[in-house]
Amino acid sequence: MEFRRLLPDPATVDSAELLHDLRLGERARADRPYVIANFAATADGRIALGGRSGPIGDDGDLEMFRRLRTQADALLVGTGTLRTEEYGRVMRNPALRAHREAIGLAPDPPLVIVSRSGDLPLGIPLFADPASRVIVFTHPQVPDPDVAAQVELVRMDRAQLTVTAALRALRAEHGIRSVLSEGGPTLLGAMLHEGLVDELFLTVAPQLAGGGTDPTLTSGAPLPSPAQLELRWALERHGSLYLRYAVR
Numbered sequence: 001m002e003f004r005r006l007l008p009d010p011a012t013v014d015s016a017e018l019l020h021d022l023r024l025g026e027r028a029r030a031d032r033p034y035v036i037a038n039f040a041a042t043a044d045g046r047i048a049l050g051g052r053s054g055p056i057g058d059d060g061d062l063e064m065f066r067r068l069r070t071q072a073d074a075l076l077v078g079t080g081t082l083r084t085e086e087y088g089r090v091m092r093n094p095a096l097r098a099h100r101e102a103i104g105l106a107p108d109p110p111l112v113i114v115s116r117s118g119d120l121p122l123g124i125p126l127f128a129d130p131a132s133r134v135i136v137f138t139h140p141q142v143p144d145p146d147v148a149a150q151v152e153l154v155r156m157d158r159a160q161l162t163v164t165a166a167l168r169a170l171r172a173e174h175g176i177r178s179v180l181s182e183g184g185p186t187l188l189g190a191m192l193h194e195g196l197v198d199e200l201f202l203t204v205a206p207q208l209a210g211g212g213t214d215p216t217l218t219s220g221a222p223l224p225s226p227a228q229l230e231l232r233w234a235l236e237r238h239g240s241l242y243l244r245y246a247v248r
Contacts, residue, residue, distance in 0.1 A: 001063045003235040003242065013235065019067035021103045025177030027198070032167040035076075035196050037181040037188055038068050040203035041217055047185065048214040049207075051084060060237040061203040068201060069109070070099050072180035074135075074170065076112045076163075078187035079121060087111070088125035089132050110135050112179070114166045114187075116158060118142035127151070135174070137166040163187070164194045189220035192227055197247045200229065206239035 001015045027034040040057040041047050049055040057065070069075065075090055090111055091097045097107035110133040111126065118138045126132050127147040136142075140155040154169060170176040181187065181197070191197050202217075228248040235242040 001060065001237075003060065003237045005233065005235050007231060007234040015063050015067055019064075019071060022071045024071055025073060028171065028177035030171075032164070032171050032196070033073065033176050033179045034198050035167070035179045035181060035191070036068070036072065036199040036201060037183075037191070037197050038065065038201045039183060039188070039217055040065075040205060042205050042207040042209045044208050044210070045216045046209035046212070046214045047183070047217055048084075049209060051214065053085065053183075056205045056207065057203060058205070058238060058240055060240055060242065061205070064201065064203060064242055066093070066096060068180055070096050070103075070105075072109060072178040073105060073176040074110045074112050074174075074179050076114075076179050076181040076187070078184045079113060079115050079117075079119065080186065081182065081184040082113070082124060082126065083121035084184075086124045089129045090126075108133065109180075110174075110176075112166065112170065113137065114161070114163055115142075116161055120145065122147055135170070137161060137169070162194065163191050163196055167196060185215045185217060185219040189218040192218060192223060192247075193221070197227075199232075200243075200245045200247055202243045202245065204241040204243065 003013050005011045005013045024034050039047055040061045042056060047053060091108050101107050108131060112135045114137045122145055127149045130148045132149040134149055134151045137154045137156060139158050142153060144153060145151055229245040230248060232244040232246055
């Protein structure tokens with residue numbers, strides 16, 4: 001799919017070439033994976049309309065979403081997003097699974113959940129899929145779920161159960177070098193507070209939500225001071241902007 005690159009140098013670019021191999025794992029830190037986050041938002045900052053993210057993105061955003069899934073060792077998602085979006089198998093497209101293998105990644109990335117409550121949405125398609133691998137960081141009282149998916153529970157004391165601790169365990173015990181976070185706002189807010197986001201891929205849709213109760217990009221307590229962003233690229237397609245930021 002073609003996009004118009006605005007920055008750093010104007011050109012027409014193809015998404016398959018642009019996102020062929022970002023080599024995210026090479027940037028992993030010794031103590032945790034390299035972390036990128038991906039969101040789509042309206043021009044006034046809403047990441048959902050009527051409770052769902054689907055009405056915001058277009059086919060260009062879907063292309064970015066799918067291509068970014070080919071780049072990371074694992075995906076990180078909040079339980080609220082899992083439940084609302086009714087996640088199923090992460091990599092359904094055989095061509096995209098083959099692409100992951102071609103750049104040295106497992107064809108199906110594990111999906112990672114950090115849940116302090118242990119309340120998992122076991123009724124969604126993800127947990128009914130035997131090919132899906134799920135790693136859940138939660139508290140010691142959570143029982144092993146009786147589902148078809150391959151679920152690994154990593155039980156931690158609630159006082160130690162943070163996203164930082166989960167990412168460190170992923171790096172040290174599972175060899176995961178890169179993580180794509182797909183939301184939601186509570187998870188992103190926590191990760192920003194813990195200094196865990198290295199890059200943000202943001203689609204800005206040419207829409208105005210005009211208020212309401214739908215969530216914005218982050219939630220929770222404000223940061224002591226705003227995280228500074230460095231724009232690495234800006235693309236445009238049919239009025240939507242596709243921005244890649246480094247988080248300082």
